[in-house]
Amino acid sequence: MSASLVPACSAMLRRDLTLAWRRRGDMAMPVLYAVIVVVLFPFALGPDLALLQRIAGGVVLVTVLLAMLLALDGMFASDIEDGSLEQLVLAPQPLALMLGMKVLAHWLTTALPLIVIAPLLAGMLHLPAAAMPALLLALLLATPLLSLLGAVLVALTAGTRRSGMLLALMLLPLCVPVVIFAAGAVAAAQEGLPWVAPVAWLAAALILCVVLAPLACAAALRIALDS
């Protein structure tokens, strides 16, 4: 049983990454969306350097969050349509582990491009270079957290028709602490203060979520598909 776990995990990961690669255009959509949102801010607020510098960190964080929210909806959609998710539930391998692999694949295909583009977005808003490491580290910890939390909620809405707005409503309360700590780290770095504490909080939350969220996701999926 345990011998078949590693091949099953890698097969799951390879399948999801291949599926994402075959539809590369979809992968670019969240990135384009993030660029468009960030470009709109200087138009709306005026190109005042001091103002843009002050809001840069928060704007990039919220933009990345919204772009991820757009992509979250499709995490299990195609698998539910063609019935492969039911097969996954019936598979002998633990469902939580398989879903963890799916979340990892989803994070690699949607959040990683956003993190790569984040320095450019922050640069467009004139974020000081000194705050860049804090922003990247905060994003590296915050985006998998959002993916994991989002996966639980997407699994809960798996049996429903209209889930887009509902997902936003449900994710908002859960992502508030993530945004607070991530933005706190960037703001502290911008003012030259030590920013390790909020990043450590994010890391602690991420470790907790890596352990608990796949289990919660599996339980939620069993509830949502149980009909």
Place this chain on the structure above:
Amino acid sequence: MATWIPLWLHKLGSPPTFYRFAGAVMPWAMGLALLFGVIGLYGGLVLAPPDYQQGDAYRIIFIHVPSAWMSMFVYAAMGVSGFVALVWRIKLAEVVAMESAPIGAAFAFITLVTGSLWGKPMWGTWWTWDARLTSELVLLFLYLGVIGLYHAFEDRRQGARAASFLAIIGVINVPIVHFSVVWWNTLHQGSTVNIFGHSKMPWEMLWPLLAMTLATKCWYAASLCRRARTDILALEGGKDWVRAIAEAEGAR
């Protein structure tokens, strides 16, 4: 099965028995809620002396504080019955959890509205991004998410189970709301009323507050009974006992 639990507690899990039980409890709970409410409001708005600093504006606490307590209490009740619904698959627990959500959302909304009405003259602002205000707002969003998820499913029982799961995840916010004034240095004042120790509030102001708390608790019980009865009828429509009730109502 545990033998120390009295038999009537098990029987209450059956929808027809609960329907009759809730019908018997509801008028009493509503009557008590009105009685305590009238006493509390008279004591709070007429008998209690004005505050030496805030004048009469402080009297909003007789609505604000009991609603805030209830918004957390109802969420905890929803979380517990949601847990019971998921673990033991008791139909009635699903009904109680889902019918608690709109009541709790209403209490959270009243808390936020009365708080901002008080905040304008006292703090000089309707709203501030303070830990307690924000966490109460998050509580309201959690309620709305639970209600929204419940109604998104076509199958009511499946929707109730999914929403119960979401409610259990959100329970983590209740201690955050409660301890937010302790953990962070906030604009919102710390707790004045202390159940186990000495309250920093004179008795003339405290007793109307406690009466209002009892009133909101009874009102929750009455409202929950009424909502649960309606929901059970809809859920059990087509069963014999519902048909008997419908025919008896029709004959009248």
